[in-house]
Amino acid sequence: MTSSPTPAAARLLVDCLAEQGCDRIFTVPGESFLQVLDALTQQSAIDLVTCRQEGGVSFMACADGAMTGRPGIAFVTRGPGATNASIGVHVAMQDSQPMILFVGDVDSSMRDREGFQEIDFPAFFSPIAKWTARIDSADRIPEYVARAYATAISGRPGPVVLALPEDMLSRETAATPRPRMERPAQAPCPDAMATMMALLADAAAPVAIVGGAGWNAKAREYFQLFAERLGIPVATGFRRQDAIAPSSRVYAGNLGYGPNPKLVQRVKDADLILAVGARLGEATTDGYTVPPLIAPDRRLVHVHPDPGELNSVYRADLAICASMDEFAESAALWDNDDAIDFDAGAQAHAEWEDWASVHKDGHALDMDQAVQFMRDTLPADTIVCNGAGNFAGWWHRYWRYEGFPTQLAPTCGAMGYGVPAAVAASLRFPERTVVAVAGDGDFLMNGQELATAAQYGANLIVIVVDNSAYGTIRMHQEREFPGEDRVSGTRLANPDFAGLAEAFGGWSARAETTEQFKDALIAAKGRSGLRLVHCVIEVEQLAASGATISGLRQR
Numbered sequence: 001m002t003s004s005p006t007p008a009a010a011r012l013l014v015d016c017l018a019e020q021g022c023d024r025i026f027t028v029p030g031e032s033f034l035q036v037l038d039a040l041t042q043q044s045a046i047d048l049v050t051c052r053q054e055g056g057v058s059f060m061a062c063a064d065g066a067m068t069g070r071p072g073i074a075f076v077t078r079g080p081g082a083t084n085a086s087i088g089v090h091v092a093m094q095d096s097q098p099m100i101l102f103v104g105d106v107d108s109s110m111r112d113r114e115g116f117q118e119i120d121f122p123a124f125f126s127p128i129a130k131w132t133a134r135i136d137s138a139d140r141i142p143e144y145v146a147r148a149y150a151t152a153i154s155g156r157p158g159p160v161v162l163a164l165p166e167d168m169l170s171r172e173t174a175a176t177p178r179p180r181m182e183r184p185a186q187a188p189c190p191d192a193m194a195t196m197m198a199l200l201a202d203a204a205a206p207v208a209i210v211g212g213a214g215w216n217a218k219a220r221e222y223f224q225l226f227a228e229r230l231g232i233p234v235a236t237g238f239r240r241q242d243a244i245a246p247s248s249r250v251y252a253g254n255l256g257y258g259p260n261p262k263l264v265q266r267v268k269d270a271d272l273i274l275a276v277g278a279r280l281g282e283a284t285t286d287g288y289t290v291p292p293l294i295a296p297d298r299r300l301v302h303v304h305p306d307p308g309e310l311n312s313v314y315r316a317d318l319a320i321c322a323s324m325d326e327f328a329e330s331a332a333l334w335d336n337d338d339a340i341d342f343d344a345g346a347q348a349h350a351e352w353e354d355w356a357s358v359h360k361d362g363h364a365l366d367m368d369q370a371v372q373f374m375r376d377t378l379p380a381d382t383i384v385c386n387g388a389g390n391f392a393g394w395w396h397r398y399w400r401y402e403g404f405p406t407q408l409a410p411t412c413g414a415m416g417y418g419v420p421a422a423v424a425a426s427l428r429f430p431e432r433t434v435v436a437v438a439g440d441g442d443f444l445m446n447g448q449e450l451a452t453a454a455q456y457g458a459n460l461i462v463i464v465v466d467n468s469a470y471g472t473i474r475m476h477q478e479r480e481f482p483g484e485d486r487v488s489g490t491r492l493a494n495p496d497f498a499g500l501a502e503a504f505g506g507w508s509a510r511a512e513t514t515e516q517f518k519d520a521l522i523a524a525k526g527r528s529g530l531r532l533v534h535c536v537i538e539v540e541q542l543a544a545s546g547a548t549i550s551g552l553r554q555r
């Protein structure tokens with residue numbers, strides 16, 4: 001039997017990715033892109049990570065993009081694969097993270113008959129992606145790949161989806177890859193910077209809100225220098241808690257769900273908001289109420305890399321279109337601000353430290369104490385990953401996200417993100433400690449990716465907080481429709497999570513008390529590979545705010 005040579009188009013596609021710096025692809029294979037899988041056997045620069053569900057694939061790619069600033073790359077098959085992967089595209093869009101999803105498409109001779117697994121992918125993905133297209137010409141693969149990279153990393157980063165007709169991947173071509181794309185320079189205009197400094201000099205109670213599109217380690221370092229020099233309180237957007245070091249003397253805490261009420265009040269009372277990178281989205285602004293949407297006596301300086309974002313929801317008194325690191329560097333190096341010296345930064349930081357300090361909550365497994373013990377035990381630059389659920393609130397409140405990146409968490413609140421993100425993180429940073437924290441509901445949305453972790457020897461710790469409920473929704477139920485007889489659709493009967501981890505080849509422990517949790521974490525720290533701590537708590541322990549079911553019912 002003679003075997004076919006790898007088609008030139010597929011080799012070109014893989015070489016184009018390598019030229020752009022791609023070193024890892026996440027996939028569930030499909031017969032629609034066998035040529036690409038074959039070409040990857042000849043491209044040593046790229047590792048192929050085979051996952052168990054395309055939701056896991058796209059979450060891993062999204063998290064990889066968040067960590068590197070270059071697009072995370074995912075390959076999935078047509079209808080069933082692409083629809084499974086759509087959750088990660090949505091997260092990458094809402095989280096402003098660079099990612100490219102390649103979809104093996106039907107043969108073009110089958111197109112437009114609703115053939116096997118056929119979907120019009122550009123149409124399907126266009127509302128949730130930054131750009132979508134189909135590559136019909138093998139000769140134009142370099143152009144499409146280069147544009148996909150440029151689009152994913154420029155302005156407000158985001159996801160691109162490219163469909164690959166099966167026959168196109170088999171064509172001959174003599175085209176060659178285009179050189180690596182970099183994001184365009186986007187320095188802030190000096191006049192705008194001068195105006196911003198004048199507005200700050202006039203302000204009595206400014207607050208900065210940072211994080212979001214294109215934030216990186218350089219932006220973090222420079223913005224912190226700037227904010228500390230001026231003494232401005234710095235809040236982070238929802239799930240952007242690594243945007244400034246929490247140890248910074250001006251760090252004021254995080255906005256989003258479950259923030260410090262004193263911080264919320266401070267933002268409401270501010271006479272100037274300096275929003276840098278944050279879109280001022282629904283979560284960060286608590287439904288567009290913090291700061292109030294219309295407040296004539298308040299100034300807004302909004303800095304964002306996408307001009308379309310500026311003035312789109314909140315009218316800005318000064319809109320600066322710039323990349324985060326170039327803006328932050330320019331602000332840090334500005335030398336005409338000696339007269340500006342606020343003491344509010346230190347006050348806000350003290351208020352946050354007070355609010356984020358652990359107290360005893362009286363439960364057998366005290367989650368406040370558990371996170372405090374984790375802080376005392378694991379390295380400060382541990383990467384903490386989570387999906388959605390009230391359990392995450394304990395880490396958002398009590399963990400310190402030192403270093404960048406240290407928080408991988410979907411701002412769009414998608415369950416199931418934590419485990420895949422932790423797999424991607426442990427592959428990207430094998431020397432760092434990586435922890436996935438998950439609720440019992442959250443964990444089982446993508447718990448199958450423990451198989452991927454085991455297959456690739458990932459070092460990660462999973463902490464499952466099991467309250468036998470979709471607790472967040474139960475909390476909302478108890479607020480809106482309190483009563484035992486009105487609990488509906490939120491109870492869960494769970495497997496033995498510790499036993500499950502062992503079935504995947506991991507180590508595990510079960511903790512029902514704070515002391516057992518401490519022992520389990522120490523034991524987990526002393527091992528490598530896949531480790532899971534199954535924390536059994538009561539559903540009564542609804543949230544890090546201290547909310548309980550009985551308390552809500554009494555209200």
Ligand SMILES: Cc1ncc(C[n+]2csc(CCOP(=O)(O)OP(=O)(O)O)c2C)c(N)n1
Pocket residue numbers: 388389390391392413414415416438439440441442443467469470471472473
């Ligand atoms: C993919 C997805 N499906 C549904 C939801 C709605 N949702 C938000 S939180 C939540 C419950 C999470 O339960 P669990 O992981 O057990 O955490 P807990 O709230 O109990 O701490 C649900 C169903 C969502 N955010 N994402």
